[in-house]
Amino acid sequence: MTPVDQHAAEVRERILQATYDCVARWGLSKTTVEDAARQAGLSRATIYRYFPGGRSELVNAVVAWEYARFFGRLYQEVQACDSLEEVMERGLAFAHRSIREHEVLQRILQTEPDMLLPTLTVESTGTQQLIAAVLVPYLMRHELAPGTDVELAADFLARMVLSYIASPGRWDLEDPDQVARLVRAELLAGIVPPGSS
Amino acid sequence: MTPVDQHAAEVRERILQATYDCVARWGLSKTTVEDAARQAGLSRATIYRYFPGGRSELVNAVVAWEYARFFGRLYQEVQACDSLEEVMERGLAFAHRSIREHEVLQRILQTEPDMLLPTLTVESTGTQQLIAAVLVPYLMRHELAPGTDVELAADFLARMVLSYIASPGRWDLEDPDQVARLVRAELLAGIVPPGSS
């Protein structure tokens, strides 16, 4: 990476962070390009130089950026886990906690719920495959019920994880015990022998 | 319902349909209140009289309206079914086909995915409960695996149905055979005894 690219990347990062802050403070639809520029200490023209697609490209970029940051942290959270159960428990808990504590997400959910949970759904196929891919190695070194296909099992688990993150139903994902019971009784039942692990 | 309410409801319906048509043709963000008014054969002022919240209220109303219409059709599609398997097969197939053929949805998904899905996702909890509620009576008169809780099973099935509608994965939901296999091998396995029904 040349110094100029280095600089460009830094400015881009600054713009994304600034836009993110604005959205956190004022909501998505009330955040203008002007706001983001001021927050970044740049002029509006510069924003358009870095995001020629204008406002929509900027918003999409911020979403993708935050999405990537989230999965980066999630990956850090679970990479040290040893067992499948631990991965799922810590992953579920972390994901739920992240959403719970996510200022921007919470702000949007409360004030303009119709604006943006989209990405979760839009990215859902990709996200699901990502989760499945993370789970596969743990499933491979796990004792499975006979006749269980690892790919299928990972796919199933990924679906269920996403589903419970989106709507926990009667489970309280703040409570580690309940998360543990959900993982073992509901999600892994049928995948692994009851008494294993 | 008084005649005036009757009239108001008809006008409201006309506005919703008109707005829906505009969104189908030009996309969500390119549809202006003026467009909707012209399509409905009304003046812009009248739109604001029926939807004081302006554009956003109108858009939300259109989404809710189409959402209700979809579930109305889905309900019609499955209400004559006898067995749980048939309900799930026809429901899955109908939902998938509806989404596949849904001009507005497809248009938005391709051109501006970040505009509509928020609403869909927001409704996800409600939708899931709705699906579960529809499934409960079928589960009750169905032969279940011992120790299976009907509520739990319905919740689980609803989650899986939503998940597969959103991302079918390797299954081709256009193919009735594959839908049947998905329902029986993947979704109902563990819920009902293998050879039952």
Place this chain on the structure above:
Amino acid sequence: MTPVDQHAAEVRERILQATYDCVARWGLSKTTVEDAARQAGLSRATIYRYFPGGRSELVNAVVAWEYARFFGRLYQEVQACDSLEEVMERGLAFAHRSIREHEVLQRILQTEPDMLLPTLTVESTGTQQLIAAVLVPYLMRHELAPGTDVELAADFLARMVLSYIASPGRWDLEDPDQVARLVRAELLAGIVPPGSS
């Protein structure tokens, strides 16, 4: 006048008074037909039935109505006068006091002087002739300077009266003594012999 005409005239009067009150309270440009209707205890439709020309006709009618009322009162003020000097003194004082205390006029002159331009100017010629006509009989029974044409003198006096009403200059028209001096020294000088009356 038939009873129906009688009733129509009363309603018309009520509308004019109501509109006048609204203008006094909220100014001319902020007074809507709706306001006037509400103030008159009538519906907007009725206003349009009595003033088919709509708002502009209504406004003009109110101006003409108040204009006529003003001259009616002015006439009452001066009709008992005996001498030319008395007519002019009382007339000037009354006119100045009326304008000074005229809530609507003061309000409009301060907040929207550009609204009155047309009307005031339009009436100016007529007003001047009206004043001149009132003065003529007093001039006829007055001792005039030799060679003075009564018509010309009346015209001249009317012009001066209007001018001093509009802009008193250094004279304080609130003070009867100053008014008297203005009339005798400035206006009637040259018209009548200095020591007459």
Place this chain on the structure above:
Amino acid sequence: MTPVDQHAAEVRERILQATYDCVARWGLSKTTVEDAARQAGLSRATIYRYFPGGRSELVNAVVAWEYARFFGRLYQEVQACDSLEEVMERGLAFAHRSIREHEVLQRILQTEPDMLLPTLTVESTGTQQLIAAVLVPYLMRHELAPGTDVELAADFLARMVLSYIASPGRWDLEDPDQVARLVRAELLAGIVPPGSS
């Protein structure tokens, strides 16, 4: 004046001229901000940038601007005159001709079918003092009737000039001879000795 101020003043002038043209063509109440913007070759937004008070501020500015232009031209017309009589004759004639040829005023006059002239009544006090100030130097070097106060005479003449501009009465101000007779016989009589100048 910095270049940017220079530019701003030019644009402002352009807007005023454009608005003036629109009023001349379509009348005051039928001239919209959109019309003025189009005529000026600018966008409506720019009009609001230069006249934040919107339509009313714009209209007032146009009136003041035209008022100043009128007196500028009147001053040019009169500044080369030598005698008091010449000033008054040329001034009266010019003012009357200006009003006669004034497209905007004439347009308004067509809307109000009453025959009438100027808009100077409301501004009368200021205008009158302006005229008086112009006349003072001519009076000072003029041979006056004994005991005549120059200030008073100027004030009187200004009032009469304004009055005759507003309503010429039986005089035809198009005819130079009649103007001359009006000035000498009616206005200056009593101010100057009959045979002087």
Place this chain on the structure above:
DNA sequence: CACTAAACGAGACGGTACGTCCCGTCTTGAA
């Protein structure tokens, strides 16, 4: 006294203009 015709209240509606806001483009001047 009933009956019919006019007047009226109520309010929906189309239309127009307003003033605001923000986007995306472009120019200009300074570092």
Place this chain on the structure above:
DNA sequence: TTCAAGACGGGACGTACCGTCTCGTTTAGTG
């Protein structure tokens, strides 16, 4: 050259009135 500063066109938004119209509902005058 790069970037800030900001003017500008464009366009949609939401609001406010206006003038028209259509309904029912009085309210009178008449047979």
